[in-house]
Amino acid sequence: xxxxxxxxxxxxxxxxxxxxxxxxxxxxxxxxxxxxxxxxxxxxxxxxxxxxxxxxxxxxxxxxxxxxxxxxxxxxxxxxxxxxxxxxxxxxxxxxxxxxxxxxxxxxxxxxxxxxxxxxxxxxxxxxxxxxxxxxxxxxxxxxxxxxxxxxxxxxxxxxxxxxxxxxxxxxxxxxxxxxxxxxxxxxxxxxxxxxxxxxxxxxxxxxxxxxxxxxxxxxxxxxxxxxxxxxxxxxxxxxxxxxxxxxxxxxxxxxxxxxxxxxxxxxxxxxxxxxxxxxxxxxxxxxxxxxxxxxxxxxxxxxxxxxxxxxxxxxxxxxxxxxxxxxxxxxxxxxxxxxxxxxxxxxxxxxxxxxxxxxxxxxxxxxxxxxxxxxxxxxxxxxxxxxxxxxxxxxxxxxxxxxxxxxxxxxxxxxxxxxxxxxxxxxxxxxxxxxxxxxxxxxxxxxxxxxxxxxxxxxxxxxxxxxxxxxxxxxxxxxxxxxxxxxxxxxxxxxxxxxxxxxxxxxxxxxxxxxxxxxxxxxxxxxxxxxxxxxxxxxxxxxxxxxxxxxxxxxxxxxxxxxxxxxxxxxxxxxxxxxxxxxxxxxxxxxxxxxx
Numbered sequence: 116x117x118x119x120x121x122x123x124x125x126x127x128x129x130x131x132x133x134x135x136x137x138x139x140x141x142x143x144x145x146x147x148x149x150x151x152x153x154x155x156x157x158x159x160x161x162x163x164x165x166x167x168x169x170x171x172x173x174x175x176x177x178x179x180x181x182x183x184x185x186x187x188x189x190x191x192x193x194x195x196x197x198x199x200x201x202x203x204x205x206x207x208x209x210x211x212x213x214x215x216x217x218x219x220x221x222x223x224x225x226x227x228x229x230x231x232x233x234x235x236x237x238x239x240x241x242x243x244x245x246x247x248x249x250x251x252x253x254x255x256x257x258x259x260x261x262x263x264x265x266x267x268x269x270x271x272x273x274x275x276x277x278x279x280x281x282x283x284x285x286x287x288x289x290x291x292x293x294x295x296x297x298x299x300x301x302x303x304x305x306x307x308x309x310x311x312x313x314x315x316x317x318x319x320x321x322x323x324x325x326x327x328x329x330x331x332x333x334x335x336x337x338x339x340x341x342x343x344x345x346x347x348x349x350x351x352x353x354x355x356x357x358x359x360x361x362x363x364x365x366x367x368x369x370x371x372x373x374x375x376x377x378x379x380x381x382x383x384x385x386x387x388x389x390x391x392x393x394x395x396x397x398x399x400x401x402x403x404x405x406x407x408x409x410x411x412x413x414x415x416x417x418x419x420x421x422x423x424x425x426x427x428x429x430x431x432x433x434x435x436x437x438x439x440x441x442x443x444x445x446x447x448x449x450x451x452x453x454x455x456x457x458x459x460x461x462x463x464x465x466x467x468x469x470x471x472x473x474x475x476x477x478x479x480x481x482x483x484x485x486x487x488x489x490x491x492x493x494x495x496x497x498x499x500x501x502x503x504x505x506x507x508x509x510x511x512x513x514x515x516x517x518x519x520x521x522x523x524x525x526x527x528x529x530x531x532x533x534x535x536x537x538x539x540x541x542x543x544x545x546x547x548x549x550x551x552x553x554x555x556x557x558x559x560x561x562x563x564x565x566x567x568x569x570x571x572x573x574x575x576x577x578x579x580x581x582x583x584x585x586x587x588x589x590x591x592x593x594x595x596x597x598x599x600x601x602x603x604x605x606x607x608x609x610x611x612x613x614x615x616x617x618x619x620x621x622x623x624x625x626x627x628x629x630x631x632x633x634x635x636x637x638x639x640x641x642x643x644x645x646x647x648x649x650x651x652x653x654x655x656x657x658x659x660x661x662x663x664x665x666x667x668x669x670x671x672x673x674x675x676x677x678x679x680x681x682x683x684x685x686x687x688x689x690x691x692x693x694x695x696x697x698x699x700x701x702x703x704x705x706x707x708x709x710x711x712x
Contacts, residue, residue, distance in 0.1 A: 128409055138634065152447070153500040154682050156518065158337075159460040161510035162698055163611045165654070166225075166241075166342055167233045169424040173226060173237030181693040181707050188710035190691070191431040193412035193420065195557060196586040197380055202351035202363040204280050205560050207631075208589060209701065210435045212347045216706050217385060218368040218404065219350035219416070222254050222273065222329070223341050224396050225699045232698065234341040235397055238351060238369075239329075239621040242341040249336025249652075256327045260542050261390040262353050270323035271707045275354035279315055280349075282309030284360045286629030287590065288348035289609070295337050295447040296320050300624025343608040371401035371706075376628055378615045383408040399468060402693070402709035408434075418442040421686050422452055429688040430710055437497050438684045440559075444669070446686060456686045457703060459696040462512040462607030464505055465496075467567075468592075468633040469674055473600050477673060479548070481523075483601065484540035484676035486570045490529035493679035495562045504529045505677035508669055513608050513616060514654075515662035521678070523667050537574040548577040553592060553599040555585035563603075594628050595635065604633050605681065607619035613661035618645050620675075621668055633662065634674035641668060 119268070145500045157276075158704040198211050203219050224237040226313050234242045239254040246253070260268045279285065279294050281303065290303070297303035298318065307316055322330035333339065342348065370390045376384040385406040393401065407427075412420070420428045446452050467487060469480045470530060470540065474642050494500045505523040509539055524532065540546055550571060554564040561582070568578040581599060583591050592602045609615035619625070623637025644664050651657040668674065687694050692711045697704035 128347040129514045130417075130462060144274075146666075153684065154458050154460040156460070157382070157555060159462075159680075161230060162460065162462065162512040163514045163516070164608055167231065168341055169226065169235035169241065171236070171241040173233055174241050174397050177397040178396060178398050178706075180411045181400065181402070181709065183711070184400070184402050185708045186404075186709070188403055188430060190276060190710065191427045191688070192406055192408040192657070192710060193417040193431060193436060194408055194410050194434050194435055195376040195413055195417075195436060196584075198383075199411050199586055200363055201289060201366050201374075201377075202354060203288070203347055203366070204285045204287075205220055205363060206347040206350075207288050213434045213700055213702060213705055215347035215350055216344070216370070216413060216700065217372045218366070218370045218374065218388075218670040220346065220369040221261070221344055221346070221350045222395075223344045224398055225345055227699060227704070230698075234345055236271070236362070237345075237396070237398075243340075243344075243381070249338050250333045252331045252333075252337070252340050252463045254329045254331075256329070257262075257395050257708050259392065260369065260395050262391070263373045263388050264353075264356065265390050266353055266355070268351055268353065268369065269326040270329050271326070271352055272353045273329045274315065274321060274323050274482070275310055275357065276352045277321055277611060278307070278310040279352060279357060280308045280309075280348075281316075281485075281671055282311060286380070286627075287593065289343070289610050290625070291343045291346075291609075291615075292349060293332075294338075295333050295343075296331065296337075301627055302624075304627075307400075317515070322376045325625070335650060338652075339612065339614070342530075344605075346609060359371050371396070371399050372405065375405070378702075379595060382410050386458040388505050392420060392549040399706040400693075400709070405703075412436070413439075415442065415558065416431040418446070418686065421688055422446060422449075424689050428447070428470055429690040431688040432691055432694075433685045433687070436706075437501055437687065438686055440495060440498050440501065443498050443500060443684075452686065453688075455689055455691065455694065456684065457694055457696040458500070459683045459698065459701060460512065461676050461683050461701040462510050463479065463605040463682065463701070464508060464510050464607070465492075465502070465603055465605045466505070466508060466675040467601055467603050468680055470597065470602075470638075470676055471635045472595075473551075476543050476545065478539045478543040480676075481672045482536040482543065482545075482574060483550075483576075484673060485528075485532045485539070485570060486536035486574045487676055487678060488530040488566050488570050489525055489678050490565050491566050496559050496679070497564065500682055501533070502679040505680050507665065508675060508677050509613060509616065509665045510607060510680055511613070512613055513613050515658040517612050517662060517666075520666055524664075525677070530568055533570070533688055542632065547577055548569065549577045549579055551579045551598065551600045553581045553583050553597075553602040556582045558587050560585065560603075590629075592633055593630065605677065606631070606680075609636075613658065614649060614667065617661055617664060617668070618649065621645070636668075636672060638672055641672070652697075 151371040297306035372385040373388040375386040415438040693707040
């Protein structure tokens with residue numbers, strides 16, 4: 116998930132995220148450790164339950180009213196950086212995913228209730244009708260869903276939305292649908308070049324028999340299509356207002372809000388989309404008049420401002436911000452402040468990627484993995500409320516996760532094994548070797564960079580630090596020829612299946628600029644196993660196979676070192692109502708909030 120990249124978020128997201136999960140400043144708080152009431156792996160395991168497919172009744176609006184909700188007022192949003200993309204086809208990180216919930220709509224979406232996720236129709240009347248043994252999916256569009264210009268969304272818009280994802284200017288979004296339709300890896304790029312030269316995908320792949328019907332034809336059964344279509348990256352782009360590459364700066368809204376003002380590097384204002392009809396939407400609300408989104412507020416600034424609860428901050432929420440580490444005690448010891456917080460166990464795994472084009476010696480990769488002070492790195496990102504040490508590249512939220520699999524002894528040596536790491540560096544003949552380490556220019560990443568560089572220096576490596584703008588983090592490290600040796604990314608499941616983790620991140624046939632294969636791993640066994648497991652229809656069997664492949668990747672190749680799992684701890688202003696954690700977005704559910712007065 117997108118990431119932090121989540122792809123949920125995404126996320127990160129992946130935030131997500133991401134350059135997009137820009138979390139906190141540092142300054143540990145040992146006094147607070149004894150009062151740790153943060154989320155646990157038990158909470159995480161509940162998020163590994165299968166998603167339910169909803170009916171037409173589940174998909175019919177309006178959404179259930181939020182208790183005590185009222186209309187009016189402007190919500191404030193403090194965000195660390197600019198959004199990396201506004202074009203939905205380019206969105207695969209957490210902050211963009213949150214924004215998409217307000218301004219975009221796709222064929223399907225998630226409905227959350229009582230800890231259960233249901234995929235329902237969004238633009239479509241239901242989660243989809245399947246036939247031909249899972250190879251054919253048919254969607255019927257709802258009546259009268261309009262974009263911000265009053266255009267009624269029809270099947271030509273859906274066809275165009277899918278086809279434009281094949282064009283070369285779309286590089287950073289999800290590729291599940293394209294690959295399912297036209298071939299795995301980069302094969303889909305060769306099968307079709309996009310709609311801008313006047314050609315369509317053949318009806319044998321994508322069919323639009325009338326203005327309200329869309330039919331997907333796959334070569335194999337694709338039972339997860341409804342979940343994939345709920346991703347931000349598959350939100351509709353109306354055909355007649357697609358400005359191609361320019362769409363990234365001036366998109367057209369279909370959701371409850373639209374962009375009224377956008378100043379890159381400074382902020383954005385959202386206002387009501389008067390053409391959005393609540394009767395067509397079973398999930399979103401339009402309680403507030405709009406959102407005033409301000410950039411350049413790091414987590415420390417966000418936390419202090421919202422905790423103080425003065426003026427506009429009373430109406431404030433965080434998007435991908437997190438309660439800053441050095442503010443944990445101030446928040447957790449204040450009952451009134453805690454009453455306006457949310458917590459969740461996010462699906463993201465922060466991992467240190469090794470660029471395998473440059474880092475070719477596994478002994479050196481293992482040495483760096485063993486040297487990483489994972490506990491200190493995690494603590495810098497929100498303490499116990501921000502995450503915990505990762506034993507695996509698979510998250511506790513993902514089916515198949517095994518807490519006992521711990522190839523780098525994270526449980527017993529959470530802050531690294533410098534002696535063993537130093538011995539491996541010597542065995543590899545890498546003493547004094549220069550390592551180009553890239554990191555984001557946010558306080559948390561800067562603090563973590565000091566910890567990481569110091570540890571690697573102690574095992575005999577010459578670390579060359581390269582600071583990168585976090586707003587463009589994934590674009591920079593996502594280039595095949597990025598010029599870096601090591602760099603951290605966060606990745607989370609797009610829905611509860613390792614099929615949304617291992618193939619996007621470790622499939623060597625998908626290596627290209629913008630790919631989520633950040634380590635450039637291209638191992639024949641891994642590639643063939645991914646292809647084999649994706650064809651397994653028995654969920655339990657597939658889950659077991661993904662877990663085994665996850666172990667092979669870490670022990671036999673080690674393309675990325677697991678560092679820490681992500682938790683979310685956010686605070687809102689006292690005038691925010693409807694505050695809840697979204698297991699879909701892994702942050703505040705922005706579709707539910709209202710101002711109390």
